[in-house]
Amino acid sequence: MPEGKIRVLISKLGLDGHDRGVLIVTQALRDAGMEVIYGGIKQTPENLVGTAIQEDVDAIGLSILSGAHTILMPKVMQLLRESGVDDILVIVGGVIPPEDVPKLKEFGVAEVFGPGTDTNEIVKYIRENIRAKRS
Amino acid sequence: MFDKEKIDKIEKHKKEWEEECVSPEVRIFPERKEEFTTMSGIPIKRVYTPKDIEGFDYMKDLSFPGEYPFTRGIHSTMYRGRFWTIRQFTGFGDPRETNKRLKYLLEHGTTGLNLAFDLPTINGLGSDHPLSEGEVGRDGVPVDSLEDVEELFDGIPLDKVSTSLVIAYPPIPCMYIITAEKQGVAPHKLAGTYQNDSFCRDVAANVRVIPRKAELKLATDLVVWSTRHMPRWYPISIVGYQIREKGCTAAQEIAFTLSEGIAFVESFLSRGLGVDEFGPRLSFMWNAHNDFFEEIAKYRAARRIWARIMKERFGAKDPRSMMVRFHTQTAGCSLTAQQPEINIARVAIQALAAVLGGTQSLHTNSMDEALALPTEDAVRIAVRTQQVIAEESGVTNAVDPLGGSYFVEALTNRVEEEALAYIEKINSLGGMMEAVETGYVQREVAKAAYRYQKEVESGETAVVGVNKYITDEEQKIEILEIDEAFRRYQCDKIERLKERRDNKEVKEALEKLRECAERDENLMEPTFKAARAYATLHEIWDVYRDRYGTFDESAMVTSLGY
Numbered sequence: 045m046p047e048g049k050i051r052v053l054i055s056k057l058g059l060d061g062h063d064r065g066v067l068i069v070t071q072a073l074r075d076a077g078m079e080v081i082y083g084g085i086k087q088t089p090e091n092l093v094g095t096a097i098q099e100d101v102d103a104i105g106l107s108i109l110s111g112a113h114t115i116l117m118p119k120v121m122q123l124l125r126e127s128g129v130d131d132i133l134v135i136v137g138g139v140i141p142p143e144d145v146p147k148l149k150e151f152g153v154a155e156v157f158g159p160g161t162d163t164n165e166i167v168k169y170i171r172e173n174i175r176a177k178r179s
Numbered sequence: 180m181f182d183k184e185k186i187d188k189i190e191k192h193k194k195e196w197e198e199e200c201v202s203p204e205v206r207i208f209p210e211r212k213e214e215f216t217t218m219s220g221i222p223i224k225r226v227y228t229p230k231d232i233e234g235f236d237y238m239k240d241l242s243f244p245g246e247y248p249f250t251r252g253i254h255s256t257m258y259r260g261r262f263w264t265i266r267q268f269t270g271f272g273d274p275r276e277t278n279k280r281l282k283y284l285l286e287h288g289t290t291g292l293n294l295a296f297d298l299p300t301i302n303g304l305g306s307d308h309p310l311s312e313g314e315v316g317r318d319g320v321p322v323d324s325l326e327d328v329e330e331l332f333d334g335i336p337l338d339k340v341s342t343s344l345v346i347a348y349p350p351i352p353c354m355y356i357i358t359a360e361k362q363g364v365a366p367h368k369l370a371g372t373y374q375n376d377s378f379c380r381d382v383a384a385n386v387r388v389i390p391r392k393a394e395l396k397l398a399t400d401l402v403v404w405s406t407r408h409m410p411r412w413y414p415i416s417i418v419g420y421q422i423r424e425k426g427c428t429a430a431q432e433i434a435f436t437l438s439e440g441i442a443f444v445e446s447f448l449s450r451g452l453g454v455d456e457f458g459p460r461l462s463f464m465w466n467a468h469n470d471f472f473e474e475i476a477k478y479r480a481a482r483r484i485w486a487r488i489m490k491e492r493f494g495a496k497d498p499r500s501m502m503v504r505f506h507t508q509t510a511g512c513s514l515t516a517q518q519p520e521i522n523i524a525r526v527a528i529q530a531l532a533a534v535l536g537g538t539q540s541l542h543t544n545s546m547d548e549a550l551a552l553p554t555e556d557a558v559r560i561a562v563r564t565q566q567v568i569a570e571e572s573g574v575t576n577a578v579d580p581l582g583g584s585y586f587v588e589a590l591t592n593r594v595e596e597e598a599l600a601y602i603e604k605i606n607s608l609g610g611m612m613e614a615v616e617t618g619y620v621q622r623e624v625a626k627a628a629y630r631y632q633k634e635v636e637s638g639e640t641a642v643v644g645v646n647k648y649i650t651d652e653e654q655k656i657e658i659l660e661i662d663e664a665f666r667r668y669q670c671d672k673i674e675r676l677k678e679r680r681d682n683k684e685v686k687e688a689l690e691k692l693r694e695c696a697e698r699d700e701n702l703m704e705p706t707f708k709a710a711r712a713y714a715t716l717h718e719i720w721d722v723y724r725d726r727y728g729t730f731d732e733s734a735m736v737t738s739l740g741y
Contacts, residue, residue, distance in 0.1 A: 059298035059314050061385025064425045064512070067625050068632050070741065082741040084732055085385050088310070110298055111551070111661060115313025141550055141658060159516040159549050160645040162636050 050174055053101040055083030055092055057120070060110035065137055069105060072163035078170070089119040093127060102174050103133040105166070113140055113148065121152040133173050137161065181229040190230050201225070218470035218631075218640075219428035221593055227585035235588060240483070244537075244578045246498075248486035250479050250591070251579035252537040253502040258575035262290075264540040265565050266343060266506060270295030270320035271552045273665045274330035277320040281335060283555060287562050292371075293343040293506075293542060294331070295319035301346065301380075303388050303720025306669035315666035318552065319345075323673050324715045328354040329361070338364040342371035343416070343506065343540075347380055348397035349706040350719045352405075352414075357711055372413040372462055372506070375401050378439040378611060382620055383421030387735075388720065391612065393727035397702065399446045404703035406447075406457045413462040416506065417443060422620075423466035424512045426628020429473050430594050432466060433481040434601030435611075435620055440485065441602075442611040444493055454493045458500020465538070467529040468510040474529070475581060476590035478505070478536030484595055484602070506540035507533040514549040518644040519656055522546040527564050534568055535581055541565055551658035618739040673715060680713040688712045689722055696726040 054070045056063060063085060073080045081099050083092065096104055108116065117136065124130045130152060137157040140148070145156045154173060157166055215223040224231070242248060245255035254260065267289055270277050281292055297319035299311040306315045306323050315321050322328060328351065337359040344351060352373055356366050377394035380386040387394070398415065405414035419436035427435065440461070447457045465481070467474055486501040495501055509529040514522045526543050533541055543561040545553030553561070569575055581587045601623075605614045614620050634640040641647045688709040695705045702723075709719050 059302055059304075059310060060318070062424075063385055064628050067741070068629055071625075071629050072632075082736065084736040084741070086732060110314055111317035112313035115663070139550065142653070160642070162646075163632065164636060 049077060049079040050103065050170060051079045051081070051099065051101040052103045052105055052170065053081045053083050053092075053096050053099055054105045054107075055087045055095070056085040056107045057087050057089065057092060057116045058108060058110055058112040059086060060108065060112070061085045062109050063107070065109075066105075066107045069107075069137070069163060069166060073105075073167060073170070076167040078167075089116060089123055092120060093123040093129075096124075096132060097127060097129055101132060103135065103170050106134070106136045106138075108136065108138040108140070111139065113138065114144060117148055117153060118151045125152070133170065135166070135169065137166075181233070181235075186228075186230050186233060189228050193228060193230075217429070217473040217590070218468065219430060219473060221430075221473065221590065221597070227589055229585060231585050231589040232592070240588075240592075241582060247490065247501060249482040249502055251582050253482065253504055253539070255578075257537060257578040258534070258569070259578065262569045262575065263534065263538050263565075264291035264341060264506075265289045265562060266291035266293040266341075266540045266542055267558060267562060268293045268295050268345065268508065268542045269558075270297070271318070271659065272316040272320070272661060273668050274320055274322070274327045276316075276665070278331055278333055278335070280555070280558075281331075284558065284562065285335075285340070287559055288566060289562055291341040291343065291540060292335075294345060296344075296346050296351070297321045300351075300716060301384075301386055303350075303716060303723065305673060305715055305717035306666055307673050308717060311666065313663070315663075315669055317661050321665070321669050322351055322354070322716055323669055324676055324713050325354045325357055325710050326672065326676055326713060327669075328358045332358055336364075337362055338368050340370075342369075343374070344371065345374040345416075347373070347375045347377060347394070347401075348723075349401055349404075349703050350710060350716055352401060353703065353707045353710040357707065366408050367410055369409055370411040372416050373401060373405075374418065374464075375415045376418045376439070378442070378615065379418040379421050382435075382615055382624075383418070383425055387730035387732070389723055389727040390730055391616065393723070395442075395446055395612070396699075397723070398443070399450060400701045400703055402443075402447055402457060402460075403450050403452060403701060406452060406460055413460055413504075415443060415460075416462045416464045418464040420464045420466040420508050422624060423468060424510065425624045426512075426631055427624040428597075428627050429468070429470070429477045430597035431601060431623060431627065433477055433484065433594070434598040434605070435624075436463065436465075437481065437485055437488065437598070438602050438605040438611040438614070441488065441492070441606075444489075445610070448493075454489070454495045455497040455500050458489060458493075458495050458497060459502075461500075461504075462539075463503050463505040465505050465507050465533075465536075466510050467507045467533040467536075467538075467541075469513050469525070469529065471528060471532045472587060472590055473594065474532040475536045476587055476594045478507075478533070478538070479579075479587075479591045480595035480598060481505075482537075483591075484598060504539050506542070507536075507538040508542040509533070509544045511544055511548060514544055514546075515642065515644045516549040518650055519546045519549060521644055522549070523560060523564065526561060527568070530564055531568055531572070531574065534574060537579065547656055547658050550656075552661070554657055554659050556657075621739060676713055676715070684712040685709070685714045685718070689714055689718060692719065692722045693726065696722060 244252035377398045402414045419432040423432040489495040489501040545557035545561045692705040
């Protein structure tokens with residue numbers, strides 16, 4: 045078990061502002077004892093990665109409902125690699141068609157949590173996979 | 180309405196019934212739950228009797244359809260006279276694609292158009308802006324200039340259709356009016372709606388380009404101009420749909436929306452318009468969610484509350500100023516990605532609630548909308564769902580058929596009571612703008628959304644296909660795909676437009692717009708001028724951004740304490 049609280053940055057990428065999901069996930073992770081930095085909406089890949097590094101997070105959770113994930117996620121993953129922080133666990137939620145999930149994973153996204161996901165599943169996933177990343 | 184003696188007799192008998200009928204039955208079959216509530220948490224009794232609406236005054240609380248307080252509906256004949264407008268929210272790809280889909284829908288029996296614009300457009304950004312990458316045409320149609328609006332409505336006679344433009348502030352409305360003029364249709368002949376709801380953009384969709392008060396100013400400019408020039412047009416649709424999608428309760432949906440309504444009325448009055456001048460031109464939009472009877476009660480309560488507010492608080496005299504005329508959309512957030520075909524059943528029930536609640540216009544979601552924008556086949560089914568309700572179910576043959584039901588009237592009273600408490604709270608905070616700036620509304624909505632999520636996760640609330648009746652096999656349906664080709668098409672168009680238009684004229688028009696904005700004048704006329712010269716949407720919005728400043732997103736996140 046890593047020392048201290050698990051630090052997670054939750055944000056929305058792109059122009060879509062619908063935040064019902066991210067606010068719920070933020071609360072659920074906080075209820076589970078994690079330190080959650082809510083990065084807000086309309087984040088660009090650049091300022092998202094900047095915040096992640098600044099806040100020294102263990103994981104990033106992103107919500108994309110607009111369909112822009114195919115363009116934005118590869119950029120995020122590339123920036124994380126270039127900044128030497130690709131050990132940050134990246135998970136994504138939103139409206140992601142099942143056929144896009146393998147593609148996102150190829151880019152380095154750890155897991156995609158689609159519509160209907162139970163927040164307990166997300167908490168469990170982060171806890172188990174942070175351990176993997178830090179050990 | 181019922182005399183006390185009769186009610187007491189009924190209540191006495193109810194106790195006997197509980198002992199002699201209910202108790203033996205529950206011994207064999209206990210009820211499914213300890214407590215039954217509506218989706219929003221209102222307790223539901225086993226059975227309702229006249230006692231539950233003791234003190235009910237038919238003329239005061241209901242009256243007749245088309246008469247104050249309009250509880251039973253805003254028209255006397257409702258669907259016996261005319262069905263609601265079938266108005267499917269549409270927009271994707273580029274203006275040509277959307278034009279094709281609009282024609283398809285009209286062919287299949289929709290009776291009004293309802294345009295969705297993409298995120299860059301809603302945010303006043305061109306398709307060629309770096310932030311628009313990956314976003315163009317994905318969840319609405321892009322509009323970069325008048326050229327796109329012309330393309331969008333090519334071959335669609337604007338004097339023969341009613342068009343809802345789900346957009347805010349002058350630019351696209353101006354482009355629509357110019358397009359109609361080019362077809363030979365004068366503004367006063369046009370029928371339709373603009374959404375133009377600055378609060379909805381902000382609280383529900385988190386779209387804030389310029390500061391809140393500036394967004395309200397632009398909305399008001401559009402309403403003031405339209406009130407004077409477009410007698411058949413509704414220049415605002417005060418929206419509850421979106422905030423309900425964020426997870427609030429039914430009572431909150433109408434309370435927050437009607438509080439917005441109050442704020443808008445005050446804004447329009449401050450410009451010197453009379454309440455009966457714009458009153459008849461207000462419209463609303465509601466959600467149609469899962470809890471059938473709660474939704475019906477909600478629509479009826481909303482009508483009664485607003486009628487009283489307009490009459491008593493604002494002194495409206497024209498009955499049309501007191502009416503909640505509304506469009507409804509079935510709840511997007513209730514759609515499941517799992518077993519998407521069952522969304523057809525959900526939507527049918529939700530649509531039926533909207534009809535029994537007296538909607539003037541209706542959008543039914545397509546089954547695939549938890550995954551993507553609708554395919555032609557999916558939207559056809561959604562349209563046919565409305566047509567089945569209209570033509571086959573018989574519910575349209577009597578006005579407000581559920582009026583007088585002890586349950587529905589009790590529930591209407593209860594939803595009204597809860598909503599009025601919220602409206603009062605917002606009044607005490609200083610009005611909707613204050614309530615939003617201080618985060619009160621956002622926090623209430625987030626709380627309600629989280630509570631609902633926990634109810635689903637604990638299994639207390641069933642979601643068929645998600646936490647109950649789960650199917651392991653993957654259900655494959657065809658979904659609509661949007662790619663970057665649409666963005667490239669738009670970018671090419673913008674480039675060519677800038678080459679062939681009279682750039683001197685554009686520059687002058689934008690300069691004029693800037694001057695009028697500096698003087699805080701109504702921006703409709705100068706926006707018309709700029710739009711006519713084929714200034715791009717982005718260029719027009721740049722003038723607004725320069726004048727009012729861009730909204731500070733990060734400051735807001737901090738102040739709301741997320």
